[in-house]
Amino acid sequence: MSVSIEVNGTKHEIDGDPSMPLLYALRDQIGLRGAKFGCGLGQCGACTVIVDGRAVFSCLMPVSALEGRAVTTTEGLLEDGKPGKVHQAFIDEQAAQCGYCIAGMVMRAQHLLENNSDPSDDEILSGMQTNLCRCGTHAAIIRAVKRAART
Amino acid sequence: MTSPIRTLTRRSLLKGAGGLVVAFSVSRGFGPAAAQAVGTLKSVAEGVVDSYLSIDADGLVTVYSGKIDYGTGVRTGFAQMVAEELSVPLDRVSVIEGDTALTPDQGPTYGSLSTEVGGTAIRQAAATAREAMLTTVAERFDVDKASLTITDGVIGGGGQEISYGELLQGAQFALDVDEDAKLKDPATFTIVGQPIIRDGLPGKITGDFHYMQDFRRDGMAHARVVYPPAIKATLDDVDEASVAHLPDVQIVRKGDFLAVVAEDEWTAVRAAREIRASWTAKESLPDQAEIWEHVRQTPIVKDDVTSDIGNVDSAQGARELKATYDFALHTHGSIGPSCSVADFSDGKLISWSSSQATHRLRRQLANMFSMPEDDIRCIYIEGAGCYGRNGHEDAAADAALISREIGRPVRVQWMRHDEHGFAPHGPPTLIDLAAKIDDAGEVSAWTGEFFIPQGAGGRVALLGATFADLPTSQELNPGGITNDSAIPYRFPNIRTTCHRLETTPLRPSWIRAPGRMQNTFANECFLDEIAAELGVDPLAYRRGLIDQSDARGLEVLDRLAAFSKWDARPSPRETQGETTLTGRGMAYVKYELRRTYVGMVAEVTVDANSGAIRVNRVFVTQDCGQIINPAGVQAQLEGCVIQTTSRTLMEDLTFDRKMVTSLDWASYPIMRFKDVPEVHVDLIDRQNDVPWGVGEPAAVVVSAAISNAVFDAAGIRLRSVPFKPAKVRAALAELRG
Amino acid sequence: MTMKRALIAVVGVGLLVALVAVVIAWQPELDKVDAGRVTDADQSEIARGYDLAQLGNCESCHTAADGEPYAGGRAMATPFGTIYSVNITPDSETGIGTWSLEAFARSMREGVDREGGYLYPAFPYTHFTKMSDADIAAVHAYLRSIPAVRHEAPENDLPFPFNIRLLMAGWNLLFLDEGPLDPVDGQGEDWNHGRYLVESVAHCGACHTPRNAVGAEQSDAALAGAEIDGWYAPALAGDGARGWSAPQLATYLTTGFSRAHGAAAGPMGETVGNLSKVPPKDIAAIATYVASLTDDDAGPIAVVDNGVPDDLAPTHALWVGACAGCHEPAAGSGPGDTNPSYGIALSTGYAVHSPRPLNAVRTIVDGVDHYRDMGGPYMPAFGGSLTADQIADVTRYVRARFSDAGAWSDVDDTVQTALGQKREGDGQ
Numbered sequence A: 001m002s003v004s005i006e007v008n009g010t011k012h013e014i015d016g017d018p019s020m021p022l023l024y025a026l027r028d029q030i031g032l033r034g035a036k037f038g039c040g041l042g043q044c045g046a047c048t049v050i051v052d053g054r055a056v057f058s059c060l061m062p063v064s065a066l067e068g069r070a071v072t073t074t075e076g077l078l079e080d081g082k083p084g085k086v087h088q089a090f091i092d093e094q095a096a097q098c099g100y101c102i103a104g105m106v107m108r109a110q111h112l113l114e115n116n117s118d119p120s121d122d123e124i125l126s127g128m129q130t131n132l133c134r135c136g137t138h139a140a141i142i143r144a145v146k147r148a149a150r151t
Numbered sequence B: 001m002t003s004p005i006r007t008l009t010r011r012s013l014l015k016g017a018g019g020l021v022v023a024f025s026v027s028r029g030f031g032p033a034a035a036q037a038v039g040t041l042k043s044v045a046e047g048v049v050d051s052y053l054s055i056d057a058d059g060l061v062t063v064y065s066g067k068i069d070y071g072t073g074v075r076t077g078f079a080q081m082v083a084e085e086l087s088v089p090l091d092r093v094s095v096i097e098g099d100t101a102l103t104p105d106q107g108p109t110y111g112s113l114s115t116e117v118g119g120t121a122i123r124q125a126a127a128t129a130r131e132a133m134l135t136t137v138a139e140r141f142d143v144d145k146a147s148l149t150i151t152d153g154v155i156g157g158g159g160q161e162i163s164y165g166e167l168l169q170g171a172q173f174a175l176d177v178d179e180d181a182k183l184k185d186p187a188t189f190t191i192v193g194q195p196i197i198r199d200g201l202p203g204k205i206t207g208d209f210h211y212m213q214d215f216r217r218d219g220m221a222h223a224r225v226v227y228p229p230a231i232k233a234t235l236d237d238v239d240e241a242s243v244a245h246l247p248d249v250q251i252v253r254k255g256d257f258l259a260v261v262a263e264d265e266w267t268a269v270r271a272a273r274e275i276r277a278s279w280t281a282k283e284s285l286p287d288q289a290e291i292w293e294h295v296r297q298t299p300i301v302k303d304d305v306t307s308d309i310g311n312v313d314s315a316q317g318a319r320e321l322k323a324t325y326d327f328a329l330h331t332h333g334s335i336g337p338s339c340s341v342a343d344f345s346d347g348k349l350i351s352w353s354s355s356q357a358t359h360r361l362r363r364q365l366a367n368m369f370s371m372p373e374d375d376i377r378c379i380y381i382e383g384a385g386c387y388g389r390n391g392h393e394d395a396a397a398d399a400a401l402i403s404r405e406i407g408r409p410v411r412v413q414w415m416r417h418d419e420h421g422f423a424p425h426g427p428p429t430l431i432d433l434a435a436k437i438d439d440a441g442e443v444s445a446w447t448g449e450f451f452i453p454q455g456a457g458g459r460v461a462l463l464g465a466t467f468a469d470l471p472t473s474q475e476l477n478p479g480g481i482t483n484d485s486a487i488p489y490r491f492p493n494i495r496t497t498c499h500r501l502e503t504t505p506l507r508p509s510w511i512r513a514p515g516r517m518q519n520t521f522a523n524e525c526f527l528d529e530i531a532a533e534l535g536v537d538p539l540a541y542r543r544g545l546i547d548q549s550d551a552r553g554l555e556v557l558d559r560l561a562a563f564s565k566w567d568a569r570p571s572p573r574e575t576q577g578e579t580t581l582t583g584r585g586m587a588y589v590k591y592e593l594r595r596t597y598v599g600m601v602a603e604v605t606v607d608a609n610s611g612a613i614r615v616n617r618v619f620v621t622q623d624c625g626q627i628i629n630p631a632g633v634q635a636q637l638e639g640c641v642i643q644t645t646s647r648t649l650m651e652d653l654t655f656d657r658k659m660v661t662s663l664d665w666a667s668y669p670i671m672r673f674k675d676v677p678e679v680h681v682d683l684i685d686r687q688n689d690v691p692w693g694v695g696e697p698a699a700v701v702v703s704a705a706i707s708n709a710v711f712d713a714a715g716i717r718l719r720s721v722p723f724k725p726a727k728v729r730a731a732l733a734e735l736r737g
Numbered sequence C: 001m002t003m004k005r006a007l008i009a010v011v012g013v014g015l016l017v018a019l020v021a022v023v024i025a026w027q028p029e030l031d032k033v034d035a036g037r038v039t040d041a042d043q044s045e046i047a048r049g050y051d052l053a054q055l056g057n058c059e060s061c062h063t064a065a066d067g068e069p070y071a072g073g074r075a076m077a078t079p080f081g082t083i084y085s086v087n088i089t090p091d092s093e094t095g096i097g098t099w100s101l102e103a104f105a106r107s108m109r110e111g112v113d114r115e116g117g118y119l120y121p122a123f124p125y126t127h128f129t130k131m132s133d134a135d136i137a138a139v140h141a142y143l144r145s146i147p148a149v150r151h152e153a154p155e156n157d158l159p160f161p162f163n164i165r166l167l168m169a170g171w172n173l174l175f176l177d178e179g180p181l182d183p184v185d186g187q188g189e190d191w192n193h194g195r196y197l198v199e200s201v202a203h204c205g206a207c208h209t210p211r212n213a214v215g216a217e218q219s220d221a222a223l224a225g226a227e228i229d230g231w232y233a234p235a236l237a238g239d240g241a242r243g244w245s246a247p248q249l250a251t252y253l254t255t256g257f258s259r260a261h262g263a264a265a266g267p268m269g270e271t272v273g274n275l276s277k278v279p280p281k282d283i284a285a286i287a288t289y290v291a292s293l294t295d296d297d298a299g300p301i302a303v304v305d306n307g308v309p310d311d312l313a314p315t316h317a318l319w320v321g322a323c324a325g326c327h328e329p330a331a332g333s334g335p336g337d338t339n340p341s342y343g344i345a346l347s348t349g350y351a352v353h354s355p356r357p358l359n360a361v362r363t364i365v366d367g368v369d370h371y372r373d374m375g376g377p378y379m380p381a382f383g384g385s386l387t388a389d390q391i392a393d394v395t396r397y398v399r400a401r402f403s404d405a406g407a408w409s410d411v412d413d414t415v416q417t418a419l420g421q422k423r424e425g426d427g428q
């Protein structure tokens, strides 16, 4: 079966097993590396992307559920090939160590700011709570989200 | 599919807080990954300049490092050191890490030694190269060597100039590293000491960065391993029909090793999930409820006496304090499970992985497959942070085995439960401490006994080899885990002994600051217990006990007191029956008694009813000698504090008689945003000194600083990591009587 | 709507009765005591008060979403309108800082506040009335020890006639059976202690007992199961109650999980979060008592797997991609046997057997996210990622595949309701 999905503004036909989660379609068929496999269980957020305005775990999002829906990944936040606003805030704060969690963090932050352009400190913590980081980059990530909210 | 070599262009110039910040790229992406050749392709011998450094005809500098970067920033640090020493712009330096065909064996990347040992060797090679080039040019230009200048890799003097590239024309240096080669004067540094944006960081944010998990090889298949429902088990039967509904699934079975292979990744995931196999599982593990009795009863193979001063037995003391500390089993918890690609063909093996120790891995794979090391090439590609030896080497062995069996390149990606369940883990550690206090209120004797497994710092047996019944060499290297069992305090009689245990539950491995973390936790808590017993301020007490000629140690403590606005008084604090209790505690380490100094203050709130601890603020003062990249150091310190706070407050690996039961983040929770403490960092920069490591030292004081702060707040001693609410509640109930 | 009219009629009659009773219903205002927080009380009494407050879920009801603990303002939807919990911190202006023990005890026993006003039984004083004097005093001591928070809870949003508090005098005449509770002779201490906790402070019946038209628990159907906040609290006694062994239940009540029964989700998840902080002997007592209400030989529920339902074959792809990773791991491979996140046979859970799809739908929509910091069962929320139709399909799929009961009829409406009640930004 074939499913038509819009990813970062471009239509893609995804062939094969309709149960395949979006994560594998992104990584293995579309060639986008931003979303990461971390757990496949909806527990860590490394695979976070935005689908129709909501942050979702792409590891648990079968492509068959996505016909006609629009997906945004961290690559989709680039502006003319340059870092977008949230990207730049993360770069300025050097908010990555190993960075494996970071593309998911960026998408979580993007979703947070899309819904609340002026979040309080508490709202930032709650908004980011879903995603795990093992390197302890949280402090820098929080600074980055605050910076992104300011710019 | 392989990626093109990343171009080495300066991408952007950014103004950052600490001065000029340059975003650049020093890694060649998958450059070496595309290589086909096996064996040793250039000099990799230690002590030879060409092993560490090459400069091509265009003047591009390549650094070859046996130490690798897994998010710590050492790659960037090496590039900064070499660029500085050679006076070339940073964007002309690239770094190849951990490729057995290209890089010297500088030992595994552990122990916070990368910069101090690895970086210093590379810097010395660069200085040797520079001096040699200057000597050559002085002769050629017929000028005094001292009159030559170097600007952006161009040597000038006597009205002439020549670039490194023109001079060398691609030739090798063919020089031994000169240990006395003159190093550049730190006063003239323009690159070292700058908060350069770490290599790869922008790409990690935008999705452009290539991780190990992103690596693909032409003709590659996707595999998943199917590990048994027990640490020790035998595979009885595999129901091949159970995956017949999935396209082109191949089953690999060798001894008790089972894996599935498919053309695409999702099919492999499904096959591993849906295959039916029957196993005979063995109950090989002790009862976790009795873990500390088990540790205490484990046979001791030998004692390592790590300090022995005076005679603790004959020392006089009117009072004796005794306490037992324990530190739970922990898992590395890499956010990205281990992954490896292997290509085993024509009796030769190329293995790509995120191993911290590719040379050591090559020896292990050679042993596993009974083949010459020269027929194996192990190549490092950066993966998710691993903080120690997690499952990378095992995934590499799995991939190599499967590739050999099916005769094509294969990618193995461990699943979350493989990583949590089957990666090796930090061993349980038990520590008994005792002190005698004489009539004058002085400690007359300090005794420490540390129950630590043997071999936890050595080579960990490869899981796939074990299940497939292939040879696997373990190296019972004592490692560094006995470090920091000895103390930096001057008592007249001291004896610290590490009882090396024959076995430990689960495969042991090192996790960030192995041994040092557990040992420092106990020592720094117990010192606090003594200070409380004597009714003295814990910071001042430590200051009086360290070697008074150790100016750097004294400065760290003094600066910490000022920086944290230390409230000097004995602990515990006076309380009036509040239920929300606040307190502050501190801890200090001189890492391994010879390098990085860290002082830390933690401020905590304890909910006297629920037993929940919140770490509000942490102050760190650190002297790590020369700071190569302050932004990198800051990130490491924040990481040390946040990760170790998580380990201290909540992490506890669980197992039943058969295997690990905490197989995911729901059963092994780690700290998340709402509970993250504020981290305040005070760095002492000594540009004229040796650069010491920063990835571990600040981690080792966290548990003790928190425990001591809880004592200050609530009057209870937490001697068992993690400090879960139930333990706190029990201690409070005991205190109430 | 008809239901609501009937209720209004019933309550209209009650109103008349209540008016007659006004004279006897009048309650005096009790004197204010020294204002504010008291921290020098007996520490052991405060500690016991804390335990009881956990057993009573006090904080859960008296804390608004993202609000300060115990400062009130949590909205509780009832068939009669929305009631907001009050501030029970020791703040003198907006909390209970001026309440003497006498005033506090009166509220717990009689449902009357310090000023003499009647409380609504959303505050379960019909249970708390059964507490011992000592336990009421302990809870009072505890609540006086916590930080005072100035916070005015919103006014209740109740239409006439429910906004007439005095009505409750009549209601109390009919339904309030003032305590404390006496032990039952011939039963063990553990059992009696468990019964005492269940009936009084833990107020299990507030969720698990069906209510009559005027919102009172039906005494002839105690713990027989009831709908609550869009979930169904299963029967703990009588027909339909599943067999529990006491140890199983004790584990479930403190970890939120039992391999034979599944995970505690929704409001029960929140309850387990509180019970996990309670001394084991209280939990063991509750487990002993509740287990005694069910049929011991009920045994574990048989694992059912009817295979992929023919008419839901396309939904199978959703199941495989979104659900099977946890719910259908390889038989005999590692995670399946040992970890609550993996391999729980869905057929053992109450949700798929329930006569109504409430719990199945709510679990899919909201996930299970109560144990993230203590460790325990977890399920991500799918309300934000799957569409209503997809959630409905998955609901029908699990019912058909993992239970032998007939198809649910009201799945689509239940999904719509659940999505409507879902908190924005949840889970995923």
Ligand code: FES
Pocket: A036, A037, A038, A039, A040, A041, A042, A043, A044, A045, A046, A047, A048, A057, A058, A059, A060
């Ligand atoms: S990989 Fe999707 S949540 Fe972890």
Ligand code: FES
Pocket: A096, A097, A098, A099, A100, A101, A102, A132, A133, A134, A135, A136, A137, B071, B335, B385
């Ligand atoms: S930066 Fe490594 S996991 Fe977050």
